[in-house]
Amino acid sequence: MRWRLPGRTAWRLGPADRDILWLYLSTRIGIWLTAYCARWLFPANSATHDPGPSLAPFQHWDWDHFLHIAQQGYFPGQAGPWLPDWDNREAFFPGFPLVLRAVHVLVPDWALAGLSVSFVSGAVAVLALARITREHLHGTAAGRRTVLFFLVSPCAVFLAVGYTEALFLALALPAWLAARRHNWPAAMALTAAATAVRISGLFLAAALATHFLLSLRATRDWRALPWLALPALPPALFSWYLQVHTGDWTAWKSAQERGWYRTFHTPWEAWANTWHNAFGQTQSTGYAFMFQAELVVMLVGVALFVVLARERRWPEAVYVALSLCALGTSYWYVSIPRAALLWWPLWIILAGWSLRSPRFRTAYLCAVAPLSTVFALTFLSGRWTG
Template sequence: MPMSTPHAPPRKPTPSAQRGRRSSHDRRPLEHLHQWLSAADREVLWLYLLTRVGIWTTAGAVGWLFPPNRTDRIPRSFLTVWQQWDWWHFLHIAQGGYFPNHTGPWTPGWDNREAFFPGFPLTLRAVHTLIPHWAASGALISLVSGAVAALTLARIARHHLTDPDSGRRTALFFLLSPCAVFLAAGYTEALFLALALPAWHAAQHHKWPAAAVLTTLSCSVRVTGLFLASALLLHFFLTGREHRSWRAAPWLALPALPPALYFWYLHVHTGDWMAWKHAQERGWYRDFHTPWEAWANTWTAAFGHTQPTGNALMWQAELLAMLAGIALLVLLVRRRHFPEALYLGLTLYALGTSYWYTSIPRSTLLWWPLWIVLAGWSLRRPRVQALYFYAAGPLTTIVAITFLTGRWAG
């Protein structure tokens, strides 16, 4: 019987081999990320980073050029210039809640903070547990959210347009929009888009539960999420039978939950089921007026010499943004993009039936069909891209400086 050759004991890996194994294991997450992001995706993220550098450079320059006092020898800090207007409402909610020490609408000088949905303040409070500086926490939320939004917008554009350059071009139009500064500020636009655009992208691929959950989260950030939920519902019913599963239909009711819970919470503390709307009316004149009354009041503020010149210019921008929205709405209806038209139509109705227009230029950031339409137009007519950039460049800088210096920006 032949004897078996004894096996040699296993050799212990050398330190260099162990380091090699660890480094290859450590590289796996990066490799997975590299595989998940296509070359087109990576280009969009690169453009996003470059535009962030441009906006941050502008913010740094504002801190030096526009000190609170002309005789100051020390510039304002980089983060200080970002703490403007609505930021203080989000900060106060994150720090003390909606009704600290039993204060509320019955308190003289109340800031009407219940006009803001809780999604962003809750996120801000959560991030603050890791980052001590409140403004830095808000900037980080917008930085990450803006990257998700730009990347998803490019993917949605590639779904609609056949040109391989469509995603990059759409993202570039979006990132250089006149109100792009609000994607970097501690505001709700970036966080909302980071939830709403993936929701719409999921709906395009008929992933209804994922789309409903993401839309639900967006409804906790802005009331605009309800408009997105309406568009999602219409998109579901217009989808072909082969892609529509009635089992997924109950998911589409989920987005109503965050607003319902928030309104119930406000009712418990104020006794008013309409506390959110009444706060909007007290603080921002958003009581109902017919569209023609709202247009007339905004026109008077813009051109009637009743406001300081800076404010009048902002109201002129409100009028232009409304006209752009109406033109886009007509185009979407003509192209039979009815879900997107419903989303935009509800947005324009909500913004266009107050005493006067407020925040419509900012709202253009949320009109993702606008950036896709512009990109498609520029692919057919190359001069459109040059004209847009020549016009948007100065406007983007002007709006950024206006906001960062506290002179209002819509």
């Protein structure tokens, strides 16, 4: 078997791809309009006459960490986790800040540079998602439906801000396509890049390794085996870098524990702690609501794993299972709704159901579109709590 770089036709945009990009652009316009409204209707000071900078709605929470890493590095001056007010920035992988710093050379405004990274990455991701869907369900309608369900999902706003989700998917989904074509060097190189962006890249690497082992029954070709180790290189180098500066090989995990309570707990303990914070009236309503969302999406993830296992889609099942294990064994659930954006089999399965039942499509859109608007407004107005 020969391994070849994708030819020119692999990157050529056909009519179906242009429809996907038009859908993507249309939803971006919707989010930008929502951001404009949020800036005027929900300012930090309700009595103000000035809505603030036009890009302010996009600059919240994790964006500050990425920005500081891109501008200053991980340990500026003598700063580090030994300081009492340290921001635990080493909890974030370097991929996105490195790309942000590179794009900033061309786009001087940092916020606009971050939005540009996510905008271009999101376009690549939805094109790849549509192509993966067409291989599963066949037909251009299936690809368009999957992308629609994905782009109007509750946490889709994170694809439009300076966060890692869009960049990760822009690497992970083409990696999946390359693996399905048995182009293992390309698949593993893209996966390695994805692991530099998010720890989820290691879950993808495990899924692709599963796919490789299953494909051996047909190909009997072991030559690609060494490539499977490539995705471990970026996390290993990052751990080494952090060890040099902190003396701790697990500095990334330590920062997660300090800043986000990601200490190991059994799944039932994590569920119980999240449930208590969701319904025990120990949190303010905003935080309690987000804990409720965490619980719901965890159940969705478990159901997704069951469906994938029943359909014997083992690589995808491995990917989702590892994600659930990582997210479901902390003190409490954190950022599971955002992580669901990365479960691309979910959107393909939902699209398949909707193609068989128009009522399901209507129910999904009527239920999810308002949630997507609420979540977008929550983030863009600075009220996001999860």
